[in-house]
Amino acid sequence: MIRLWWSSRSPYVRIVTLALHELDCADAVTLCPVSVSQKTPQSNLALAGDNPMVSIPTIVFKDGQTLSESALICLALDRRFAPGRLVPLASAEMEATLARVATAKLMIDAMMQLRLYPGFRENDVEARIEGYRWKLERTLNHFETAAAPQQGGSADLGDLTLAAGLSYLDFRLPEIAWRTARPRLADRHAAFAARPSFQATEYVDG
Amino acid sequence: MIRLWWSSRSPYVRIVTLALHELDCADAVTLCPVSVSQKTPQSNLALAGDNPMVSIPTIVFKDGQTLSESALICLALDRRFAPGRLVPLASAEMEATLARVATAKLMIDAMMQLRLYPGFRENDVEARIEGYRWKLERTLNHFETAAAPQQGGSADLGDLTLAAGLSYLDFRLPEIAWRTARPRLADRHAAFAARPSFQATEYVDG
Structure with missing residues (x-):
């Protein structure tokens, strides 16, 4: 059911x-x-x-x-x-x-x-x-x-959405130390942050 | 572009x-x-x-x-x-x-x-x-x-989403007289409200 x-x-x-x-x-x-x-x-x-x-x-x-x-x-x-x-x-x-x-x-x-x-x-x-x-x-x-769904260097819309969210935490809510006690998520985000798409779309204040 | x-x-x-x-x-x-x-x-x-x-x-x-x-x-x-x-x-x-x-x-x-x-x-x-x-x-x-997209008695996800919204206005924000000066939208909603799907899912307070 x-x-x-x-x-x-x-x-x-x-x-x-x-x-x-x-x-x-x-x-x-x-x-x-x-x-x-x-x-x-x-x-x-x-x-x-x-x-x-x-x-x-x-x-x-x-x-x-x-x-x-x-x-x-x-x-x-x-x-x-x-x-x-x-x-x-x-x-x-x-x-x-x-x-x-x-x-x-x-x-x-x-x-x-x-x-x-x-x-x-x-x-x-x-x-x-x-x-x-x-x-x-x-x-x-x-x-x-x-389970990290990313395989073979590809990224799907779930990865993009999560990356946009985690970076927004760093950008606007830095007091939320989300990496603490979450080493796998931190590693996964660091890998995503190396992608050209991520670097071409950084948040900019002002 | x-x-x-x-x-x-x-x-x-x-x-x-x-x-x-x-x-x-x-x-x-x-x-x-x-x-x-x-x-x-x-x-x-x-x-x-x-x-x-x-x-x-x-x-x-x-x-x-x-x-x-x-x-x-x-x-x-x-x-x-x-x-x-x-x-x-x-x-x-x-x-x-x-x-x-x-x-x-x-x-x-x-x-x-x-x-x-x-x-x-x-x-x-x-x-x-x-x-x-x-x-x-x-x-x-x-x-x-x-333009009303509904044709031949069918309803797509756009119709469903709109119907859920308009009925919510009636349910929770009745002071917004959305039908006034919107006869086509009112007619279209009335037609949708006759569908069994609509009647089977009415909002209930409590």
């Missing part, structure tokens, strides 16, 4: 549940209700075991593949269950669809901020910062212990 | 510039520097013309296709320039890569919040709310005037 970490209140989750129904595979999925708090992610250790960023939606396929982020989950579901029905296979049509996905998803991000901001209070912000720190540390640990 | 709305300081932009170099197509792209403020998105009207959410990265291809959101841009670049190099074509390998993309990208989101929160002050929050409202209104107008 496929498991989906789920809430009836999340627009990101709803994108995935809509996709499950449109792909006629909702019956193959068990919904696992969870209430996610930005302030206390450590209260969701079961979800954290499947997704160190403790976010929903998160899906766990029968073969063990775990995946988060609504658009990427839906792309995977489409290719597994009805290739091309929700995300066209031909490049031009695929791009037109992805363009609309991106704009609508960024719009939902704005809605979430509009919901969130009016309730901000000083100590609430502190609690949120603690929550984000906890998730960040846990996710860095995840990448330290996860 | 391809145009990329760009900043040297954004980790999301860097994912795309890394991809351009890894795909050996950086020379085909003109970087358009822009400084994006969450508080005054209206100061970036040129970018807003390409992307109503006024976010970077945003890419404009020679054929006019415009696309935002780093992972989706990179997927499009991969399929255009070197299919499978950054995002594998085979389903299982693709999913493993997308899983790492999602986790690393959610981690970057947390970093951005960690950067943002300590500087929050009351009037700063008000200005941010105004900025998000402006972008939201503009993006709703974009969907009102954009």
